[in-house]
Amino acid sequence: MTLDVSSEFIDVLRDGGSVSNRLFIGSSDYSNRVQSWPKIKRKSDLKSQSMTIKLANHDGGLNSFYEDTYNSAVEVSIELGVETGSEGFTIVDSDDNGGTYLNFWANSGHLFCATGNNGVHSYLYDSSGTLEFANKINDTGICGGVWANDTHLFAANGQSGLSSYAFTSSGNLTSTDSNDPGGIPSDIWGNTDFVFAANTSGGIDVFSYDSSGSLTYIKSNDVGSGCVDVFGNGDDRNILVMGASAMGLYTGVYSSDGTITTIDQSCFGGEAWGVWCDESSIIVGEYQGSACMRSYTYNDSAELTFIDAGSNSSSGKGVFSIRDQVYVADEVSGLQIYSKDSNGKLTFLSKKSLSDNTVGVVAVDYSSPNPINVFATNNLDGLISGWHKYSPEYANIYTGDLTNIKYRDRLATVTTKDKLWRLTDSIIGTNETPVSFTNIIPTDIAWDIMTCYGGMDTVQSDSNVDIDYDSFLAWSSIFSSDNIDMSAYYDGDKILTALSDLAEATRSTIWINEDGKFEFDRFGGITVASETFTILEREQLDFEVDVTAKDAVNNYGVNYNWDVESSYFVNIDYSVNSDSVSNIGELSENLEIESIWYTNQTNASLIGQREVFLYGKPPKVWQAATGLVGADKTLSQLSRLVNSFYGVTSADVWRVTEQQIDLGSGRVDLTFDSAVSLYGFYLDIDSLDQTSRFLL
Amino acid sequence: MTFRLSLGPSSATEITVYPEWDYGFQTNQTRSDMRTPAGKLYQYNFGSYQTFDLDLKYVPSSEAVVVNSWFDSNTKLLFFVTSGTATEVHSVVMMNDESPFNQFEEPNESLWKGSIELGTY
Numbered sequence: 001m002t003l004d005v006s007s008e009f010i011d012v013l014r015d016g017g018s019v020s021n022r023l024f025i026g027s028s029d030y031s032n033r034v035q036s037w038p039k040i041k042r043k044s045d046l047k048s049q050s051m052t053i054k055l056a057n058h059d060g061g062l063n064s065f066y067e068d069t070y071n072s073a074v075e076v077s078i079e080l081g082v083e084t085g086s087e088g089f090t091i092v093d094s095d096d097n098g099g100t101y102l103n104f105w106a107n108s109g110h111l112f113c114a115t116g117n118n119g120v121h122s123y124l125y126d127s128s129g130t131l132e133f134a135n136k137i138n139d140t141g142i143c144g145g146v147w148a149n150d151t152h153l154f155a156a157n158g159q160s161g162l163s164s165y166a167f168t169s170s171g172n173l174t175s176t177d178s179n180d181p182g183g184i185p186s187d188i189w190g191n192t193d194f195v196f197a198a199n200t201s202g203g204i205d206v207f208s209y210d211s212s213g214s215l216t217y218i219k220s221n222d223v224g225s226g227c228v229d230v231f232g233n234g235d236d237r238n239i240l241v242m243g244a245s246a247m248g249l250y251t252g253v254y255s256s257d258g259t260i261t262t263i264d265q266s267c268f269g270g271e272a273w274g275v276w277c278d279e280s281s282i283i284v285g286e287y288q289g290s291a292c293m294r295s296y297t298y299n300d301s302a303e304l305t306f307i308d309a310g311s312n313s314s315s316g317k318g319v320f321s322i323r324d325q326v327y328v329a330d331e332v333s334g335l336q337i338y339s340k341d342s343n344g345k346l347t348f349l350s351k352k353s354l355s356d357n358t359v360g361v362v363a364v365d366y367s368s369p370n371p372i373n374v375f376a377t378n379n380l381d382g383l384i385s386g387w388h389k390y391s392p393e394y395a396n397i398y399t400g401d402l403t404n405i406k407y408r409d410r411l412a413t414v415t416t417k418d419k420l421w422r423l424t425d426s427i428i429g430t431n432e433t434p435v436s437f438t439n440i441i442p443t444d445i446a447w448d449i450m451t452c453y454g455g456m457d458t459v460q461s462d463s464n465v466d467i468d469y470d471s472f473l474a475w476s477s478i479f480s481s482d483n484i485d486m487s488a489y490y491d492g493d494k495i496l497t498a499l500s501d502l503a504e505a506t507r508s509t510i511w512i513n514e515d516g517k518f519e520f521d522r523f524g525g526i527t528v529a530s531e532t533f534t535i536l537e538r539e540q541l542d543f544e545v546d547v548t549a550k551d552a553v554n555n556y557g558v559n560y561n562w563d564v565e566s567s568y569f570v571n572i573d574y575s576v577n578s579d580s581v582s583n584i585g586e587l588s589e590n591l592e593i594e595s596i597w598y599t600n601q602t603n604a605s606l607i608g609q610r611e612v613f614l615y616g617k618p619p620k621v622w623q624a625a626t627g628l629v630g631a632d633k634t635l636s637q638l639s640r641l642v643n644s645f646y647g648v649t650s651a652d653v654w655r656v657t658e659q660q661i662d663l664g665s666g667r668v669d670l671t672f673d674s675a676v677s678l679y680g681f682y683l684d685i686d687s688l689d690q691t692s693r694f695l696l
Numbered sequence: 697m698t699f700r701l702s703l704g705p706s707s708a709t710e711i712t713v714y715p716e717w718d719y720g721f722q723t724n725q726t727r728s729d730m731r732t733p734a735g736k737l738y739q740y741n742f743g744s745y746q747t748f749d750l751d752l753k754y755v756p757s758s759e760a761v762v763v764n765s766w767f768d769s770n771t772k773l774l775f776f777v778t779s780g781t782a783t784e785v786h787s788v789v790m791m792n793d794e795s796p797f798n799q800f801e802e803p804n805e806s807l808w809k810g811s812i813e814l815g816t817y
Contacts, residue, residue, distance in 0.1 A: 016739040305707055305774065307785050343787050343816075538734040627730065627738035665728040666740040 002634045003395040003514075008084035013628040014539075018083035020392050021663050023053065025065075025402060025414070026074040030055055032342075033062070035411065037663035040078070040398045044509035044635050044657055046500040048420035050403070057412040065405050065412070075516070076416040078398040078663065080631060089335055089352035089374060089386050092129040096382025097121055097136060103145045103187060103318065104362040104375055105153075110171055111375060112153050113383055114143040114187075114360075120155045120163075121383075122171040125364075129373050129385045134171025139163055139178070145187025145229070147195065152176065152213040154195050156185035162197055162205075164213035176213035181205055181220065187229045187274075189240075194218070194258060196240060198227035204242060206258035221260035223250050231275045239302045241282050243272040249284045249294075251302040263302040268294060268309075274318040274329070274360075281307075281344050283326055285316035292316030292336055293328045295344040307344035312336055312351065318360040318377075325349075325388065327374055329361040335376050337388060352376075354384070363388070397631060397661065399516030418512040419466065420496060428453045428490035428498055436564070437488040439599055442506050443476035443520075445488050446499065450518065454495050468517040475508065475520035484603050488596040489564050501593045507607065509657075511635045521636035523655065533633060534640040534650050535626050541667060542625035543643055550587070553615040554580035557590040558604040562597040573601050575608030580616035622654060622672040630668030631661045641672065700778040701750070703763075703788075703812070705771055711759050713812070715750035722747045746786060748775060748814040753801055760797035760808040767795055775814055788814040 003009070012019070022031045035054040042049065055062060099118020104111060111123040111131070119138030123131050141160030146153060153165045153173065161180025165173040185197035185205060195215070197205040203223030208216045224244030233239045240260060242250040248267035252260045270289020275282065282296040282304070291309035293316045298304050310316075310328065313336055318329035321340060328336040334354035338346045354376065364373040376384045401422070404415035428449060429435035435453070437445045447467075450456040456466035486505070490498055503510050506522065513519040537543075554577040559569035569592065580587075591607065598604040624641060633639060633656050640650045654672035661668050704710030723746050730738040755763075766773060767790050775786040790796065790812065797810035 016737065017741065019740045019742055021742070299706070303706065303708070305785060306783065343785070538732060538736045540734070541730055541732050541738070628740065665730065666738060667728075667730060 002637065003080075003397075003632050005082075005393060005395045005632075006084060006389070009082045009393050009395065010629065010632060012082040012084060013632060016627070018392070019628065019666065020081040020083070022079040022081055022394060023055075024075075024077045024079070030062075033057070033412075038078075040659075040661040040663065042511055042635050042659045044503075044511050046420065046496055046503065046510055048417050048424065049512075050415055050417040050421070053414045053416070055412045055414060056410070057407065058410050062405070062412040063407075065402075066407065074402050076398075076400050076402050076414070077396060077516075079394040080397045080628070080663070081392040081394045083392045084389070089337065089350070089376075089388050091352075091384055091386040093131045093385040094383060095123070095131045095133055097133055099138075099143075100357075101360060101377035101382050102143070103360040104377075105146045105148050106362050106364050106375065107148045108150070110148065110167065111362075111383075112146045112148055112155075112167075113377075114146045114155060116142050116144070119143050119157075120146060120153065120165065120173065122153070122167060122173050123383070124171050125373070125375075125385060127373075129387055131383065131385050132171075135173055137165060137173050137175060139175070142184075144185070145198070147188045147190045149190065149192075151211070152209070154188055154190060154209070154215075156188045156197050158184050158186070161185060162188070162195065162207060162215055164209065164215055166213055177215045179207060179215040179217050181217045183220075186227075189231050191232060191234060193256075194254070196230045196232070196254075198230040198242065200226045200228060200245075203227055203244075204230055204240070204252075204260055206254070206260070208258075218258035221252075221258075223252065223260065223262055224248075224265075228273055229275045231277050233277050233279055235279060237300055237302070239277070239298070241275045241277045241284070241298075243275040243284055245271045245273070248272045249275065249282070249296070249304070251282075251298060251304055253302055264298075264304040266294075266296065266304050266306060270314065273316060274320075276319045276321055278321070281321075281340070283319045283321050283340075285319040285328060287315055287317055287331070289314060292330050292333075293319050293326065293338075295326075295340060295346050297344050308346040310336065310338050310346050310348060312338075312348045317358075318362075320361050320363050322363045325363070327361045327363055327376075327388070329358045329376055331357055331359055334358050335361065335374070352386075395514075397514050397663075399514065400512075419516050419518070420512060423450075423454050423495045423499075426454055426495040427492050428495060430492050434489060434491035436490075437486075439485045439487055441476065441479050442484065442486045442502055442596070443472065443479055445486065445596065446502055446510075446520075447472070449495055449498050449502070456518070464517070466517060468513060468515070468519045471513075471517075471519040471521070475522060478522050479506070482606070484606070485599055486596055486603075487562070487599050489562070490595055493595055498595060501595050505591065505593050505596050505598075505607070507610065509636050513634060519634070519636075523636070533637070534642060535624050535630070535670075536642050537644060539626050539629070540624050540643065541627070542623070542669075543646070544623040545646055546621040546623065547618050548621075549584070549618045551615065552580065552584060552587050552618040553589045554578075554584070554612050555586050555588040556608045556611040556615075557588070558598065558608045559590060559592045560598040560600070560604040562594055567594075569597070571601065571604070573604040573608055575605060575612045577612035577616035580612070584618075620674040621657075622648070622674070623669065624672065625667055625669045628661075628666045628668060630659070630670050633659060633668075633670060635659060639670075639672065698778065698780060700776075702776045702778070703773055703814075705766070705773055707774065707776070710774070710776060711762060713750060713752060715752055718751060720747075720749045722749075746816045747791070748786075748788070748812075750812045750814070751810075752797075752812065753807075753809045754804075755797055755801075755808045755810070757806045757808065760810070763812065764795045764797055766790060767792060772817075773814070786814075786816050788816050791815040 099115030141157030224247030561570035658671035
């Protein structure tokens with residue numbers, strides 16, 4: 001499997017189902033503007049592949065690219081998304097350090113818990129969902145809610161008012177201040193200016209704070225007959241949503257002096273409990289009504305429009321939403337999980353029964369394809385950490401650069417190119433200062449070409465952003481184990497030409513993979529264990545065989561030892577496939593690349609023997625089209641085909657040399673080459689007598 | 697149980713519509729069907745959208761003018777389908793090729809007939 005996805009994802013690609021693609025330009029999602037999805041092409045000819053995508057620009061939302069051309073050179077990525085269904089919630093860890101875990105705030109690896117009469121608890125969590133308890137502070141009062149910025153934690157401590165704590169990177173808490181204007185604050189939310197406390201005996205109390213965590217009470221605002229939760233949209237519209245128990249849901253707008261003006265209200269059968277909102281939608285937990293939560297949208301004036309209700313249970317308290325998944329802590333039935341579409345419509349996905357009194361929930365997003373880390377509470381286990389597999393699941397399928405954008409008829413046509421285009425104008429060496437490599441492994445030459453002269457990332461680990469380092473190491477090890485050295489001389493050669501020559505001289509392929517990184521392989525490698533992909537006849541939308549007699553070679557001369565000063569090859573080694581010559585006559589070809597060359601007869605012979613063996617018979621090229629399951633392949637990957645008419649069985653292994661993924665229809669065209677698969681035998685270099693022989 | 701259809705830029709400015717009984721609600725799929733010669737079907741659903749076709753008669757001028765003005769200004773609308781206590785809300789635009797109400801309901805000169813074609817976005 002090439003794509004980093006679940007087996008359910010592959011099942012949908014193979015069997016059909018719901019597919020949703022995503023287009024990102026920079027970090028912004030422009031999927032909803034795509035007029036037609038492009039065809040992604042990959043070839044091994046080291047030519048930059050470009051494609052165009054038409055985007056709706058009806059509202060001028062894409063005008064920023066020409067208005068600020070400094071920001072127009074950005075990365076473009078396309079993801080293939082699949083509805084894999086929901087696997088529900090899987091618990092990975094739990095912890096209980098006393099008290100009643102009521103509410104949370106998650107913040108860059110820190111998780112803070114409001115635990116009633118046991119104060120605030122501080123945890124660290126990692127990407128696996130594992131919890132590490134750091135410490136806790138138990139001030140007086142019933143701690144019902146917490147909110148944190150990057151340095152301080154703020155807690156609603158019931159009858160004791162509001163408290164603030166500084167926290168370290170290891171999660172240790174230190175009390176910094178407290179402020180009690182009266183009433184019983186039960187939960188809080190804040191931004192860079194204010195902390196808003198939902199006061200059950202009033203409405204919303206507003207505090208300001210400074211960099212040391214000192215709290216200043218500003219004013220109280222009457223909302224309903226008291227609030228239990230408050231949340232803000234975080235943008236400059238200054239909109240708050242407030243859960244006011246039996247008085248329902250309120251929206252309001254706050255001003256710079258802390259005055260909150262209520263705008264809209266929605267009463268429903270049950271009590272409004274936890275609230276959550278983003279830039280356009282609101283979720284409110286409904287307690288003891290006809291639903292466990294309700295979904296609303298709101299406009300710039302904070303006016304509400306009811307959209308949908310999640311009626312799978314009826315004791316919702318805490319709510320949280322991330323990546324269009326909605327999590328509801330239902331006091332009676334546990335964790336309820338819904339999905340929310342762009343209009344706010346809800347679809348029930350699954351539930352996880354927890355013991356009674358599930359009241360708080362918060363979720364943390366990790367980038368696709370990782371699932372969502374959800375933290376919830378219950379009386380039995382205290383704090384629970386678990387995974388909810390995100391659906392749809394996305395896999396990166398293309399990464400390139402935005403190289404051109406044209407505007408016409410309220411459409412923006414975006415042209416993207418893969419990373420090879422960055423190398424088109426770069427050269428290595430000049431006549432005055434040529435660059436030479438002498439007797440070194442060819443992959444080291446390639447590394448220097450790409451990094452020193454092409455400006456690609458030099459990091460020698462899998463965090464390299466331009467080069468797939470694992471692929472590079474595997475490619476390098478082939479030449480290392482065969483003791484192959486080459487020399488090279490560049491005096492103004494284009495980098496792409498130099499890389500292309502190196503690939504031809506070493507019978508390698510270099511391409512740009514789905515993550516926009518250089519990937520490498522040597523055609524004819526002996527590793528065949530990983531191929532698991534068979535395209536059955538039934539799965540072939542189209543099948544074509546192409547055999548061209550002139551592609552055969554049975555007398556191959558490899559020129560080696562180029563004399564730079566005199567500009568000629570000192571030696572040539574001929575390899576002949578006599579069986580082929582006697583059958584189809586002599587077909588000669590020479591390897592004659594003046595920029596990179598072998599430096600001894602053994603290495604030259606190796607490439608010649610390989611060539612006349614593979615191309616002694618005219619090679620077959622198979623072209624097969626299949627569904628999106630073909631997207632889970634990459635260039636140079638070995639695959640199997642079955643076609644009864646042409647006598648192709650799954651015993652034969654072919655290598656993918658071209659791939660075209662049509663994201664609009666789901667058709668994937670793959671080209672397979674018989675001559676580069678080298679399956680069933682390998683070339684061995686005997687280290688004693690330096691001769692080459694085939695093992696069949 | 698009450699059943700009510702209403703349309704407007706927001707819930708505050710909606711008007712109630714009373715379509716003829718042949719009104720239609722459809723869900724449409726954006727889909728690719730590819731069948732191999734051997735019979736396997738690859739069917740990928742890329743998305744779906746809904747359309748609502750409403751034929752209306754005896755619409756008073758006051759409402760016909762409002763609906764026509766929404767058409768003229770490409771106004772984004774909300775279509776409310778209320779059944780009992782449940783209300784479905786759809787974000788829609790008018791898909792008509794021409795003004796929805798452009799014929800009198802003869803012989804009345806203050807009542808109009810026409811159709812509204814809505815599509816979700």
